[in-house]
Amino acid sequence: EDQVTQSPEALRLQEGESSSLNCSYTVSGLRGLFWYRQDPGKGPEFLFTLYSAGEEKEKERLKATLTKKESFLHITAPKPEDSATYLCAFLNYGGSQGNLIFGKGTKLSVKP
Amino acid sequence: DVKVTQSSRYLVKRTGEKVFLECVQDMDHENMFWYRQDPGLGLRLIYFSYDVKMKEKGDIPEGYSVSREKKERFSLILESASTNQTSMYLCASRTSGINEQFFGPGTRLTVL
Numbered sequence: 001e002d003q004v005t006q007s008p009e010a011l012r013l014q015e016g017e018s019s020s021l022n023c024s025y026t027v028s029g030l031r032g033l034f035w036y037r038q039d040p041g042k043g044p045e046f047l048f049t050l051y052s053a054g055e056e057k058e059k060e061r062l063k064a065t066l067t068k069k070e071s072f073l074h075i076t077a078p079k080p081e082d083s084a085t086y087l088c089a090f091l092n093y094g095g096s097q098g099n100l101i102f103g104k105g106t107k108l109s110v111k112p
Numbered sequence: 113d114v115k116v117t118q119s120s121r122y123l124v125k126r127t128g129e130k131v132f133l134e135c136v137q138d139m140d141h142e143n144m145f146w147y148r149q150d151p152g153l154g155l156r157l158i159y160f161s162y163d164v165k166m167k168e169k170g171d172i173p174e175g176y177s178v179s180r181e182k183k184e185r186f187s188l189i190l191e192s193a194s195t196n197q198t199s200m201y202l203c204a205s206r207t208s209g210i211n212e213q214f215f216g217p218g219t220r221l222t223v224l
Contacts, residue, residue, distance in 0.1 A: 014121065031211075032211050034211070034212065036215075041218070041220070042217055043116075043202050043204075043216050043217050043218045043220065044155075044202070044215045044217075045215070046212050046213070046214060050121055050209060050211055068203035078185040087154075087155070089155075099145070099157055099170070100157075100213060102154050103154060104152065104153070104154040105154065
């Protein structure tokens with residue numbers, strides 16, 4: 001069964017303390033790995049899409065990487081405004097159209 | 113920028129009421145989606161539509177129906193609301209050929 005697992009469930013960092021969030025997946029054929037950011041009470045905001053192992057994308061303090069079995073979201077020198085829940089998802093072609101299958105998220109808290 | 117709007121941010125209904133949740137996107141996207149998000153369960157797909165008047169069941173369609181009479185509008189209907197339908201409901205859209213989905217702000221529905 002295709003599935004995606006995120007770890008840790010929650011992560012507390014001090015401002016400036018770099019770390020990584022993990023998204024591991026078991027799918028029969030990966031057709032895209034997506035990262036979203038979600039603030040409390042709001043809808044997810046799209047961050048990155050990765051399609052092939054070795055691919056990397058960056059945006060400000062965030063860098064997403066992809067291997068054959070997992071993706072990492074690296075956060076360099078985080079600030080309190082980076083506090084949010086980060087969701088990963090993979091593209092599933094099980095239905096007639098491509099749908100996203102989401103992990104349960106990592107809740108990041110950055111303290112000043 | 114893609115804009116997805118939802119008719120209400122917060123909604124309180126009684127058990128047995130018929131509930132309509134509306135979603136509108138302004139980017140001429142062909143595909144639209146309804147999810148619910150619950151603590152510990154993540155985002156789960158209820159229904160999606162890839163064209164006007166077309167609909168397909170997602171992972172948890174029971175107790176819900178949808179309507180798509182116009183390309184920009186996708187409605188989620190709870191025929192007879194129950195307390196286990198208390199949740200955050202998120203609408204998303206994407207254009208064909210592009211895999212990223214863009215989300216609305218969400219509707220927090222409470223069924224008493």
